[in-house]
Amino acid sequence: MSKDGVRALSLAAAGLFLLYPLWGLFVPVGRWDWAHAGAPGALATSLGLTGVALVIVVAVGTPLAFSLRTAPRPLRTLFEAIVLLSVLMPPLALGLLLALAFGPRSAVGAALLRLGIPTSNSSTAFVVTQVYASLGYYLLGATAAFDAVPQALEQSAALLGAPPAQVFWHITLPLARLGLGAAASLAWVRALGEFGAIMVTAYYPHGIPVELWVDLQDQGLPTVLPLLLIFLLCALPVPWLLRLVARSRGYA
Template sequence: MALCIIVLVGTPLAFYLARAPGRLVLLAEAVVLMPMLMPTLALGILIAVTYGPAAPLGRAFAAIGITLANTPAAFLLATIYAALPTYVIAARGAIAQVPQEYEGLARTLGDGLWAARLRVTLPMARKGLAAALSLAWVRALGEFGIILIVAYYPAGMPVQLWTDVQDLGLQAVFPLVAVFLLATLPVPLWLSLRARAA
């Protein structure tokens, strides 16, 4: 779910960062970069303060039945905050490498702006976008600091590994590490092979 939201929100934002003129883009890029530059535990504390039960946003979500602390919804929120900037920055680079003139040619042939981007730019940027999605996938699955603060329960795989190491020791967590690697590695490898084959 997090990756679907990240792609739906992050791809238009990556297009904006790659294509829009003006100084406002610099501000938008700074906002996107900020979560990547902050220690994840500090970011988790800020998210907890912003979306926690006592915060105005937290109360607004609670009014519609969504609790954003130690719930699956909080886990989703933490994962999006962790992986969205990684996807946006990598996708922006992939989109920026496609010459804008190709979009212009598609528009002279009758496509609208977003039709040209969907039919021309995205296919030409597919390898970079596959890499962006792979990075976001690994970042989302591997996030520890934010989830430790915002969504300790239900525990994500990294938090569960940390808990098991504390309780059982290193030797006992090897089976869970194997499961973690089996969950993490196939998607990036598949995306990379698909992008190269297409």
């Protein structure tokens, strides 16, 4: 078989493997209950609050990842260890720790409550949990994206008289955009699908993952599957669009 044939076959096999779980949507479980599966509130909660979380993650994570490039080696190593710790944290454990750290028994939680900011079962708690769950993933991807930009190009731009801000906006950022797009996609998926931590910190307002769990417990698969389908159809375009935008002015 030719090299192209082997590649096509390998990609097809991997693609089928990744898509196979969706076959579950076609397994007979009884008549789908669309009437109870609308859950527009859960969908709006998930998409809206995840959007807010993603904006925060990108706004905070991008300059952080960029600054890591020129950070002293020990500082960078230490920070990367902290990021890895946040990424490796099991979601349920993250939720428990967040609930304790921002709960009324902690100084921070008590202070926030005094300011009228509810630290559990609120939109704020939902977004904060998502930020904690996805920031580490974004930082890992964004750091790799910035590391991949050749420093010689940035130096050339500086030698042509471009001040650091111009170098960043006109050279570094465009050259890192594919990696940043991938990192943002990953952060979106991670935040949107977060279940374990959200269950503990923000059971209310119900986002889609919690709604799926509740519906599964209370009403069974015929109600869950329509909601799952809506969830997939609404959530998938965002990472896809992020990738497309990143590629839109590609040079390769």
